[in-house]
Amino acid sequence: GGVLRPVLGDQLTRGLASLRDLDAARDTVLMAEVMAECTYVPHHPRKIVLVLAAMRQFAAALAAEGVRVRYVTLDDPDNTGTLTGEVSRAAAALAPARVVATEPGEWRVQEAMQGWGEAAGCPVDIRADTRFIAARDDFARWAHGRKTLRMELFYRQMRRRTGLLMTADGAPEGGRWNLDAENRKPPPPGARAFPLPPSFPPDETTRAVMDLVAARFGTHFGDMAGFDLPVTAAQAETALERFIAARLPRFGDLQDAMVDDAPYLFHAVLSPALNIGLLDPLDVCRRAEAAWHAGAAPLNAVEGFIRQILGWREYVRGLYWHKMPGYRDTNALDARRPLPAFFWTGETPMRCLAQAIGQTRRLAYAHHIQRLMVIGNFALLAGLDPTAVNAWYMVVYADAFEWVELPNTHGMALFADGGVVASKPYAASAKYIQRMSTYCDGCRYDPGRRSGPGACPYNVLYWTFLERHRDRFARNPRMAMIYRTLDRLDPAERVAMAEQAAAFLDGLDRDAWPAAPGGQ
Ligand code: FAD
Ligand code: SF4
Secondary structure, three states: OOEEEEOOOOOOOOOOHHHOOOOOOOOEEEEEOOHHHHHOOOOOHHHHHHHHHHHHHHHHHHHHOOOEEEEEOOOOOOOOOOHHHHHHHHHHHHOOOEEEEEOOOOHHHHHHHOOHHHHHOOOEEEEOOOOOOOOHHHHHHHHOOOOOOOHHHHHHHHHHHHOOOEOOOOOEHHHOOOOHHHOOOOOOOOOOOOOOOOOOOOOHHHHHHHHHHHHHHOOOOOOOOOOOOOOOHHHHHHHHHHHHHHOHHHHOOOOOOEEOOEOOOOOOOOHHHHHHOOOOHHHHHHHHHHHHHOOOOOHHHHHHHHHHHHHHHHHHHHHHHHHOOHHHHOOOOOOOEOOEOHHHHOOOOOHHHHHHHHHHHHHOOOOHHHHHHHHHHHHHHHOEOHHHHHHHHHHHOOOOOHHHHHHHHHHHHOOOOOOOOOOOOOOOOHHHHHHHEOOOOOOOOEOOOOOOOOEOHHHHHHHHHHHHOHHHHOOOHHHHHHHHHHHHOOHHHHHHHHHHHHHHHHHHHHOEOOOOOOOO
């Protein structure tokens, strides 16, 4: 026969490398909902619904084009439960001349793919994933011989290569590469209403998936009610258009702000669609650039947005493949503490965490600063075990795929890679959260107190974190000023903070709940 073309749940792109030369008369596309992928961590039900519903929609669109699709549902009695098992079963049924696949996003799946030749009994051709703007080799070439692998330099090269926001004579538009200095505004007083991303209520296909997910994965962390993410390329296109028209113009100003009960602010909420293939990253960047050329959005917003995709997203993907498999096993700050129970319940008097984790539970979404400066910062300061924290982030976000999640969590938030991603730890006291959010109003704790009754745990933990890691960080020029401040604190207060931190951390340990609900 023809060619067997397996398509994974995050490869839902018609222009996928392995579908390029699809011959509808002879080939078969294989898509399989397998238990192993649904449960290697007990994902948030919203994320499972997203992937399975989008897979079914994609298969239906291919079939409507006249493509033969072998689609294996999760509840098919013959389903072997693994991708390799399904490749083997399909090959036995169809006797293909060869298998053509696109390289996967995750190390775990790549390892499985290496066994597909044997499973299928025919040659397997694995193609590079051309949806990324930088190929894995491009990153490796860029990284070769460099002492540090900072995103900012990688990003400049990507700007030059694509010409995005570049003048005809090769300079960055606006004269600067990075306009972040304009993107750190605190929330404007009284602002509570923001234009919401469009909602895509579930159709019959999605509703069937929701029933399946409720029956099989109902014990997992997170709510499914109100699921309304885009699950087709057309819906994702609508979401992109609406973002560019209604939220991109103000994306920059409030990129780092956090407001009570406003989970999205001016963020794109496009990562789930991007990561499963419903949107093309380069196209998204070009569309944002066009909005700037048309005068519909200011440069600080458009540059900031493009940097997240052309810079950060491509950078973390390159770094992941450059550093795996060893990357996830480092623990540079020797952090060992198990996860406290409130990571799974959201119940804590620390309002910032209750808000960020509460919305994560409801929506499988939090924006970057909530992930980094509220939840990640807490995990860093409290010395939570990176393996447990990485697993938590993989479980709870609809956009979590290891290639993007791991460098962000392990590297950027936890500094567990010893400073590959970040030149200094993203550690901050309550002062940062107070300035950038509305959370501290009405919190039981006082963000202005470093010790004593009511002192915010972020403060107590922050100063003791710096003390604990003095040998590593005191000589870092970007941290010298912080250490000078620490050294000027009253010695009695330093002792009080150390004691208070120890008591607080003891309390966390007594209330630990490291395993994810519904995990096996
Ligand atoms: P916007 O703020 O509107 O940004 C636009 C787009 O830029 C996003 O859709 C995303 O594709 C991209 N982007 C922005 N920041 C990053 C980044 N740091 N790395 C890679 N791409 C980025 N993103 C994921 O897609 N999956 C994850 O599992 C994930 N885990 C994270 C864990 C931690 C601890 C941190 C600090 C960040 C994580 N991020 C992750 C990055 C970022 O927080 C999300 O991409 C973003 O919040 C998605 O929401 P949005 O579409 O509204 O983003
Ligand atoms: Fe969070 Fe502290 Fe502010 Fe409370 S006071 S919301 S715990 S930063």
